[in-house]
Amino acid sequence: MKQFNIWLFDFFKELNILDHWAMTFSITISVIVLILAAVAAQLLTRLILVSLIHKLFQKTKTDWDDFLIDRKVFSALAHIPSAFIIYAVYSFSGVEIVSTILSVIARVYFVFIFAMTAVRTANAVNDMYQTTPYAATRPIKGYIQLVQILIIFVSLIFAIAILIGKSPLGIFAGLGAMAAVLLLIFKDSILGFVASIQLSANKMLKPGDWIEMPSHKADGTVIDISLTTVKVQNWDKTITTIPTYALVSESFNNWAGMEESGGRRIKRSINIDMKSVRFADPKLLEKLSHFYLLKDYITNKQQEIKSFNEKLNVQDGDVYNGRRQTNLGIFRHYLEAYLRQNPNIHEEMTFLVRHLQPTELGLPIEIYVFSKDQRWANYEGIQADIFDHVLAILPEFDLRVYQNPSGHDVNELGRNLANLQKRTVVNN
Structure with missing residues (x-):
């Protein structure tokens, strides 16, 4: 790349272009060629290497490699050759500022590749965990999201350190003074993380549970539990989003116990x-005795009542004393x-x-x-x-x-009163 830049400079000089403009044109074209080479390397890597890996993994019997493909982990790794190209050829003779800029870009690019690969790998790990029997009762999506936040946060610190030319350790040390601000910014994430631990450890909630939370107008099935929110699909097919910490600080009904009880x-x-x-008179007792659900009950109950009344010397026709059904x-x-x-x-x-x-x-x-x-x-x-x-x-x-x-009752009463008045007039 250095020789290519010198050749371009000499070429523009032969065209009687001023040194300043010749240098500018040669550097610009060299940078463009470098970017095109990096893009081509990334595309070739994805086309050849990633395609071969995908075909190889699709033939295996295990599922974990399929999750890595679905989450495009290898597509993220395909950026590595591009980063190496930029890092290997960033130096331009006599142009320190360009070399410095390309060096910074290359190192930030490496950090970006690491963060993207780690985040996608974490998603793949969560997908693998979902295939285990433990996922039904102990979801880990909240923990995965916390790890992803930490990865992104650390990557940003390293990227900032590269851009400003400082040590990452120094930036981490300076964050102590910003703790209060960070706590305010990540308040929901911190509360959600603590709440997700409580929900999981106490088995209070899991995907598929039917919950009812009137304060948030939620009444339906839990479809997702993340670090900061819980999504509930209501029976009218609407989606209610509830802060994770609200499920710990407030009350809600979980109908999972009913579903597991069998009734x-x-x-x-x-x-x-x-x-x-x-009181049931003989006529009503006779009619009800024909009900097969009541026949034995009425007979046995009458015998019991009769024996009790005989002890009190109560006659059958005595409606004021003794027992009756x-x-x-x-x-x-x-x-x-x-x-x-x-x-x-x-x-x-x-x-x-x-x-x-x-x-x-x-x-x-x-x-x-x-x-x-x-x-x-x-x-x-x-x-x-x-x-x-x-x-x-x-x-x-x-x-x-x-x-x-x-x-209807009022109309019926009016008709009855009218009929009564007519009869009264006729009788008089």
Whole structure:
């Protein structure tokens, strides 16, 4: 390159060009040729060497080399010949400033190649880890990103040291005075790193978990956990991004326990009109005895009540003393029997049919059970089928569901009053 530069200088001198301009033209052309040579070396390396490596690795049975190819690690290494060319031929005789600039460019180029290769290799390592069974419960993407930040930070320090001609150690020592500024700049990264360690160590969260965090309007599946953010795909397919440290400092619901338990809770109640609750008379008992879910229960319960009343010398027709069955009590037992014979209900988990506190809206009867099918659509279908049946069977027990008066109820009341007035006028 030095000889080429001298030849160019002599060539321009023979054209009767001033020494200043001859030197400028020769240096400019030499630098352009040097840049073109470096680019050509990089392209040839990628075309020949990288292509051969790719073909070789694609034939292997292991997957780790495929991840290196996908992350373009070897494409980053293909820049090394270009950097060596610039570093090897940077000196131009008599032009110190050009030599210095090219020397700096070559060394910064080496730092850039190192940083790019290291960052891509770290991504490949994370891809390799994702294929292991540990990745499902202990993601390391946050740690990988922290390593990448450190690599980029150290590379920047070395690049700055090369550009200003100082030792990197001196710059690192001077950073102590900038600690407060750095803490402010990297606040989210530091908080996120600490939070990711807590999330991973305590097994609080992993990709694939269904979480609910109302404060951030998140309700869906975790699709990514990084150093500073956690991405949640909501059920409406929108993506919510949550700061990693917010999952440690604030509360959120993780439904992974429900998914791992084998059941999904059904917790819903209906309000019974308390005016419809009454003792079961013989006619109602006779009708309900034809229900196969109630036949044995009513018979056994009646015998139990009869024995109890005989001890108290209570007669069968005595409605004020002794014990009697109620339509609500029989209905509650019917619900238990109906749910137990439902193949979609988990009998080994919590199973309750209970009364809640009566209110001005009636007496709530709550069904608290678990369905075997956890899939959302199927779960909703199971729940709907149960309450469809409950609402339809209630009149058979002479019970009514309480609901606030509607427009239809008001119209019906008006018609009844009008009919009553007509009858009154006719009778008079």
